[in-house]
Amino acid sequence: MAKPLVADYIQNLTPYPPGKPIEELEREYGVRNSIKLASNENALGPSPKAVEAIKAALGKLHRYPDGSGYYLKQGLSEKLGLSTENIVLGNGSNELIELIVRTFLNPGDEAISSDPTFLVYRKMVQAVGGRNIVVPLKEGSHDLVGIAKAVTARTKVIFLDNPNNPMGTVVVKKAFEQFLKDIPPGVIVVADEAYYDFVTTDSTFCGLDYLDSPYLVITLRTFSKAYGLAGLRIGYGVMKKELAEYINRIRQPFNVNSLAQVGALAALSDEEHLAGTKKMVEEGLNYLTGEIGRLGYRCLPTQTNFFLIDTKTDGKAVYENLLRKGVIVRPMHAYKLPDYIRITVGLPAENKRFLSAFKEVMESRGRQ
Numbered sequence: 049m050a051k052p053l054v055a056d057y058i059q060n061l062t063p064y065p066p067g068k069p070i071e072e073l074e075r076e077y078g079v080r081n082s083i084k085l086a087s088n089e090n091a092l093g094p095s096p097k098a099v100e101a102i103k104a105a106l107g108k109l110h111r112y113p114d115g116s117g118y119y120l121k122q123g124l125s126e127k128l129g130l131s132t133e134n135i136v137l138g139n140g141s142n143e144l145i146e147l148i149v150r151t152f153l154n155p156g157d158e159a160i161s162s163d164p165t166f167l168v169y170r171k172m173v174q175a176v177g178g179r180n181i182v183v184p185l186k187e188g189s190h191d192l193v194g195i196a197k198a199v200t201a202r203t204k205v206i207f208l209d210n211p212n213n214p215m216g217t218v219v220v221k222k223a224f225e226q227f228l229k230d231i232p233p234g235v236i237v238v239a240d241e242a243y244y245d246f247v248t249t250d251s252t253f254c255g256l257d258y259l260d261s262p263y264l265v266i267t268l269r270t271f272s273k274a275y276g277l278a279g280l281r282i283g284y285g286v287m288k289k290e291l292a293e294y295i296n297r298i299r300q301p302f303n304v305n306s307l308a309q310v311g312a313l314a315a316l317s318d319e320e321h322l323a324g325t326k327k328m329v330e331e332g333l334n335y336l337t338g339e340i341g342r343l344g345y346r347c348l349p350t351q352t353n354f355f356l357i358d359t360k361t362d363g364k365a366v367y368e369n370l371l372r373k374g375v376i377v378r379p380m381h382a383y384k385l386p387d388y389i390r391i392t393v394g395l396p397a398e399n400k401r402f403l404s405a406f407k408e409v410m411e412s413r414g415r416q
């Protein structure tokens with residue numbers, strides 16, 4: 049028999065569901081001017097300072113990027129108050145998740161993540177022949193006690209998205225510190241803080257505070273959400289120097305493109321854009337959750353720029369009906385929450401349009 053082309057664990061991977069470009073969806077569904085509230089992007093758009101910096105750098109595209117990310121790391125180190133040696137840049141924080149897994153997991157090693165959580169962790173682990181250990185959330189939040197109990201001699205990495213995607217919940221600082229005490233040395237805890245800029249409670253922990261602790265905490269951040277640069281693909285990880293050095297051995301020399309480096313650096317100092325983004329999210333959340341509540345549907349509390357709605361029916365059907373009205377949200381069946389849809393806060397006009405489409409869809413389902 050011919051040798052299989054790929055290992056079982058690659059054969060069994062499900063490709064990331066390829067979303068169609070908006071233009072194709074519009075053609076298919078016969079709609080125009082659709083709005084996308086599906087991927088937790090920043091509806092306000094990119095930081096104008098980033099756009100300016102990128103325009104100014106276009107003439108240098110014939111050169112390779114700075115493989116060390118010197119200026120961006122310098123900017124981050126000043127802003128965060130830590131050494132550039134603690135920072136690794138990535139092609140989105142997605143790449144950092146992949147690099148962490150490729151650096152620290154050997155085939156057969158275990159990585160623990162919650163369920164539901166960001167789906168990329170498990171995909172990356174499976175792609176290198178690692179074992180995914182999955183611990184269900186408890187009352188919508190990471191079950192830290194359950195996760196600590198699931199640790200074995202083969203556990204290498206624990207992924208905690210704080211806040212959690214899709215629930216929008218955060219881990220309480222005291223519980224996190226107790227959890228760290230229960231984790232054996234040598235196990236890396238990844239605090240994925242993709243939505244940290246949106247957090248309004250001060251009850252949660254910040255991964256950066258543990259950089260000099262005895263624990264191996266890696267903090268991941270991204271420019272894709274609050275900074276509005278999802279299309280550029282740029283994120284970073286903050287970790288002990290020894291961990292950064294291992295990751296630097298395996299990353300591609302030019303993993304972060306030159307436009308991403310200058311754009312992210314400019315966005316870092318664009319406080320006006322960040323403040324405008326937070327205001328838009330806060331006001332949008334108040335408006336949407338209030339109105340949806342008035343329609344009789346429950347919105348889950350959130351510390352992010354997105355939230356879940358309990359449709360009390362088939363969430364995928366609601367998603368499809370919204371699509372026909374040109375409103376793109378995220379169905380949650382892949383996260384085993386079949387009654388829910390996830391919506392990202394949009395601009396005021398987009399929020400309004402969502403509401404009227406949602407109202408129509410739910411009323412017509414009620415009549416069926």
Ligand SMILES: Cc1ncc(COP(=O)(O)O)c(C=O)c1O
Pocket residue numbers: 087088139140141142143166209212213240242269270271272278281282283
């Ligand atoms: C929890 C979480 N982490 C990381 C990411 C990925 O961000 P990036 O665009 O930096 O790869 C996302 C994006 O949706 C996310 O929800």
